[in-house]
Amino acid sequence: MIQKLKLYANLVKFEHTIFAIPFVLASVFILEKGLPDLEKVFWILVAAIAGRTAGMAFNRFFDLPFDRLNPRSKNWVSVTGAVKAGEILALAIVSSGILVFSAYQLNKLAFYLSPIAILLLIIYPLGKRFTNFVHLILGAVYFIIPVAVSVALKGTVEISMIFLGLGMAFWVAGFDIFYALQDVEFDRKVGVHSIPARFGIKRAIIFARIFHFLTFVFLVLTGIYADLGSVYFFGLIVLTGFLVYEHSLIKENDLSKINVAFFTVNGYVSVLYMVFVITDIYL
Template identity: 25%
Template sequence: MTDSPSAAGPVLPDAPRGNLVDSYAPAAWRPYLRLARIDRPIGWWLLLLPCWWSAAAAAGADGSGPPSILTLALFWIGAVAMRGAGSTYNDIIDRDLDRQVERTRNRPIPSGQVTARQAAWFLLAQCGVGLAVLLQFNRFAIATGFASLVFVLIYPFMKRITSWPQAVLGLAFAWGGLMGWAAHYGALGWPAVFLYAAAIAWTMGYDTVYAIQDLEDDVIAGIKSTARMFGAHAREAIGALYLFAIVFAAAAIRSAHLGVWAYIGLIAFATHLFWQVRVLRKADGAVALRLFRSNRDAGLLLFAGLALDAAVRTL
């Protein structure tokens, strides 16, 4: 790739304006950084946050203090690498569909900035980083991490055969709800299972919000989604999914015997989710994208409550 405007490629419509990739990265790097979604960090945030929830809940449950900074940092590196790897794999599989959708036709592969073979080599490099991170944990956590690959591998095909691809994405993206607990205890418990369920419902909700942007193009391309399936009732369905997320998160906090700060974090999380439902307008793609991105803040509110609760238990 040469350092030229054509190599740099167009700025993608769902990337935040003025992001670091489009503003500062060398032009030859930009297609690869876009494949990894470095220009759209919301993806790795949403993959990371269930890991942090679970790590904080596990630390709080045994009274060992706040979650380890090293553990949180490893999950962050792993989330960035594996979000990038998953997105690159998805773009390889979806390259023909992406050419038919306005929002995705300028992605690196369908626009010709990167070949599928080049993307496959880049995918392997990102998987190598993710593997190096995973090997820092105990054997049970390593095995748990590998198990998630089943859902990662099948997800790109789901939009072709079912109206519930968001459910499969939830099974993959929520896996961190198990990982934080597994890394701490070398086993799973009901709090981890409940957090996983909460994160699945949350993911299905926010990805339905995200899919609202593509409704018209998805109909033309034959892409299935919960946003299409729910139709005029999408707002109510998203609200129900968010309610399930709140209920399961409450069950996790209760089963882990956490304290008041965890519940305060849950209340803040719930308030944010219901604010999203209140302002969502089905046909407004710009509002849908803004609300989708705001889920980083929702997830951080719950994490802050869980981490603070774990910290005060040592006082």
């Protein structure tokens, strides 16, 4: 059982949950100006983790025909058969059910809206088959995170959470473009759509820069509308430095540092954002 759980965690890259959870907690603190009811926080976190697990499982299930052909993914547990296709789909369905159940524990509005999140999680992997701007579909998934937190805690959508959602959307879309740079030639060969495959590496990097500039703009607006203070805005300067560093690692003729840019730097961005939000609120 432990070995199977390890395989499932490897399948969905469970460690990458760090990209989303800090933003979930930051949303909670911004809305409550402190820590709310711990039971609500618990169900919000369960919903977020279940949603991300479902999304990754749907992604691996629908991408299986491509992953089997891609040399980069030849050792993935979904390709080797260590986790069967039926198991992947079952994990996606069970995780979706946990998401819906968690939303039900929060309030009726969250419960009624939860299928929208699941629909987006399914559309993203399918979107690679029909739109070059599939990265924005993934961005839409992250957009609804702070919006969903607002619904869960307030029963309504605060404007600051809309701006935070937009900031997260363009942040994720930008680094998803970086991730897609690894497979430009393969994607063109098999018909997978993406900005890098359509516009080339050089223009794709420009798209990512524009998206991350918009991230900065929307995070500034989040701070203004949430009435956050100087620590928050100082934190945005620090985060901007990390984003600039991330872009300095990616060059048209040198993609060897994509993993550092994608995993390490973005992990710091999400965690530091949460730290600066909480510090600002308590100071």
